[in-house]
Amino acid sequence: MFSRELFGQRxxxxxxxxxxxQDDLGTVISTGRTAISEMESGRKTTTTxxxxxxCRHYHVSADYLLGLSDDMQGGTDRWTDEE
Numbered sequence: 615m616f617s618r619e620l621f622g623q624r625x626x627x628x629x630x631x632x633x634x635x636q637d638d639l640g641t642v643i644s645t646g647r648t649a650i651s652e653m654e655s656g657r658k659t660t661t662t663x664x665x666x667x668x669c670r671h672y673h674v675s676a677d678y679l680l681g682l683s684d685d686m687q688g689g690t691d692r693w694t695d696e697e
Contacts, residue, residue, distance in 0.1 A: 615681075615682075616680050616681060616682065617656075617681045618656040618659060619656040620680075620681035621653070621680055621681055622653055622655055622656040622657075623654075623656075624678065625650075625654050625668065625679065626654040628668075628672045628674065629650075629654075632672065635647075636650040636651055636654075637650075639668070639671075642668075643660070643664040643667045643668060644664075645660075645664065665679065674686045674687070675687060675688040
């Protein structure tokens with residue numbers, strides 16, 4: 615089951631592992647630092663378009679980020695640069 619808190623925790627962990635600031639991720643998905651902070655704290659979620667950008671940026675599956683799976687890479691091996 616989807617959990618905003620787990621989504622936020624995983625997003626925060628990924629961003630920190632990549633040594634990025636909230637502003638850096640905000641630039642990638644065309645949003646502000648405040649929106650990133652609200653996602654990481656579990657107060658808000660995001661659109662499917664932005665979720666897709668986050669997944670591609672960090673090379674993780676949406677299922678992992680959404681807390682539906684613990685497999686970070688599930689299906690990402692099918693991605694190509696052209697998509």
